[in-house]
Amino acid sequence: MNTLYFLPMIEEALNDPDPKTALRAALERISKMGEQNDYHQGFIHFLRFMEETRKHAQGAMPMADPLLSPFLDDLAFKEEGGPGEEDRLLDLVRGLPEWRKLQEEISESEWEDRAEILLIERNGAPFARVSLDKPRQAIARVKPGTYDFKLDTGRHLWSGAITEKDLLWSYAFPEKDLPLAADTGEAEPVSTKELRLLEDHMIVRVFPGMESGRLAVHIHRTKKRRSL
Known part of the structure; x- marks a missing residue:
């Protein structure tokens, strides 16, 4: 299973007019898919990527961790943090060097390796x-x-x-x-x-x-x- 499989779902959610709601739905779908044998390895890599995302968030935004932790726990947003914290977190994820690098890989690898x-x-x-x-x-x-x-x-x-x-x-x-x-x-x-x-x-x-x-x-x- 291609380890980049889940990332297009997150990217599409981040570009949604209501990214928080779309991201919650995407993560719920990813969580269910991760229970299937065919998607398990890709799911593990996805969790590792989100762990790196959380490390960056903790360094740049101390208040972000309560929002980002559910990515790794139950894969659903908690409504915690100060006003606008969710939006700032989404901007932070989009700006991570790892995210930009993976998006470049997705542009090439995801569609050429998997799409039919x-x-x-x-x-x-x-x-x-x-x-x-x-x-x-x-x-x-x-x-x-x-x-x-x-x-x-x-x-x-x-x-x-x-x-x-x-x-x-x-x-x-x-x-x-x-x-x-x-x-x-x-x-x-x-x-x-x-x-x-x-x-x-x-x-x-x-x-x-x-x-x-x-x-x-x-x-x-x-x-x-x-x-x-």
Whole structure:
């Protein structure tokens, strides 16, 4: 089991609009997963990392320990400490050199070593699954909506709207006729939207059609994925 497996869950929680609530939920999930044999080794490494985090917190913020201890005890926040202590603790964790270093490792190792599928949701419902082992893939019949892109490891990549102007030729290029090939997939017209993800290792381009659009997914892995 990759020892970085749990860290994307923490990173996503820290970036949540309500990080304390999201972090509590993430830690509860991690605690339950840590009881399973498949995740046990990664869980032990996660606890060691949190122990180092607590050491830094004790040196920089004496009041932080009552908040950070539950990471290692019951993995849930105590509502202790002075006003704003939780927020200051979250800022401290984000600023730790160890955390920044691990995030750099996650950017490369976590997705290349473990991820197998790109999961795409539309308006909160599953829409498409893209294998990361194929360098070029296309998704047809894409209609306007709010889309979420995430890896099967749980790492969130992008959320946002893909609109009629992105997907429908009459909105994207109202003064131009639709080339036949653009709607049949025989050639790629000019894209209306481009998403560069995973430090440009994954590029998603949006192409408009007559009644719906399509996504072209380009994936570049720098190393062979190791088995789990």
